[in-house]
Amino acid sequence: MHERAAEFAARARDRYGVDLDVLEFDAGTETAAAAADAVGCDTAAIASTIVASLSGGRVDGATATDEDRLVAAITSGANRLDLDAVAAHFGAAEATMTDPARIREAVGWSIGGVPPLCHDAALPTVFDPTLAEYDTVYGAAGTPSAVFAIDPEELAALAEATTVDLTE
Template sequence: MHERAAEFQERVRDRHGVDLDVLEFEAGTETAAAAADAVGCDTAAIASTIVVSLAEPEREAGPENLAAAVTSGANRLDLDAVAEQFGAASAAMADPERIREVVGWSIGGVPPIGHDAALPTVFDPTLARYDTVYGAAGTPSAVFATEPEALVDLAGATVVDLTE
C-alpha cells in the first residue's frame, strides 16, 4: 500500500476508531469518473472532497478561512452557495499549495476526513441515495468505501445542497 494511503488509514483508525479498507488502483482515481470506473459504481456515488477558500466569512471557518465540501461526483459545487452557507463575501477553489500545507493532502487525493486541521464540512445530500459511497484515501489512486451516514458523522459534516 502507498505510504500516504496507509497514513490515511492509520489516521482514521487513531482518530475515529474505524478500520477502513483502502482500495488502490493502477489506473488512478483522481477524477470522479476515473474513480467510478475503477470501483465499478455510478459517478454519483463518488464522494469528492473540494477545499474552498472563503473571503471574510461571518461565521468561524477553518484555518486560513478554508472549508471542505464533500460532493457527489455527478454534481458541480456552487461556490456562491458555499459563500452564502458560511456567510462569506465569496468562495473560491483553494490554492493547491494551501490545501497541502493546511489540510495535509494533495489535490486528487484529498479525503473527506483525516485532515491535519479541522475544517467545517458540508455534505451533498445526493450521496445519501447510495448504500455505499467512495472517498479519496490520501492519494490519486486510492479510495475507501463507507456508508454515507457514517461519512457524515466521521466528517462532522452539515448535510446541505450546495450544488449547481
Template sequence: MHPRAAEFAERARERYGVDVEVLEFEAGTETAAAAADALGCETGAIASTIVVSLSGGERDGTLVAAVTSGANRLDLDAVADHFDADAAEMGDPDRICEVVGWSIGGVPPIGHDAALPTAFDPTLTGYDTVYGAAGTPSAVFAVDPERLAELADATVVDLTE
C-alpha cells in the same frame, strides 16, 4: 500500499476508531469519473472532497470542505452563502496541502491536519456505499454515507448547481 494511503488508514483507525479497506488502482482515481470506472459504480457514489477558500466577512481566508457527489458540481456562491462569506473560490493547492495535509486529487473527507467546517451533499445519502479518496490520487475507501457525514462532522446541505 502507498505510504500516504497507509497513513490515511492509520489516521482513520486512531482518530475515529474505523478500520477502512483502502483500494488502490494503477490507472488513478483523480476524477470522479475515473474512480467510478475503476470501481464499476455510478459516478454519483464518488464522495469528492473539495476544499474551498472563503473571502470577506469574519471567515476571510478560512478553508472549508465540501464533500459532494461526483455527479454534481459544487456551487461556489452557495458555499459562500452557507458559510456566511462574501465569496468562495477553489482553494490554492499549496495552501490545501499545508493546512489540510493532503494533496489535491487525494484529499480524503476525513483525517485532515486541521479541522475544517464541512458540508455534505445529500445526494450521497441515496447510496448504500460511497467511495472517498484515501490520501492519494489512486486510492479510495468504501463507507456508508451517513457514517461518513458523521465522521466528517459535516452538515448535510445541498451546495451544488
C-alpha cells in the same frame, strides 16, 4: 500499499476507531469519473472532497478581515459545487477554489487524493445529500490512486459534516 494510503488508514483507525478498506488502482482515481470506472460504481457514488476559501462576510458576529477561511465540501462526483451557495451558507462575501499548495499545507493531503476525513486541520464541512441515495460511497484515501468504501451516513457523521445541498 502506498505509504500515504497506509497513513490515511492508520489515521482513520487512530482518530475514529474505524478500519477502512483502502482500494488501490493502477489506472488512478484522481477524478470522480476515473474513480467510478475503477470501482465499478456510478459517478454519483464518489464522495469528492473540495476545499474552498471564504473571504469577507462575518465570523461570530465580527467582520472577517483576516486571512481567508477554509471549508470542505464532500460532494457527489456527479455534481458541481456552487461556490456562491458555499459563500452564502457560511456567511462569506465570496468563495473560491483553494490553491493546491494551501490545501496541502492546511489539510495535509494533495489534490486528487484529498480524503473527506483525517485532515491536519479541522475544517467546517458540508455534505451533499445526493450521496445519501447510495448504500456505499467511495472517498479518496490520500493518493490519486486509492479510495475507501463507506456508508454515507457514517461518512457524514465522522466528518462532522452538515448535510446541505450546495451544488449547481
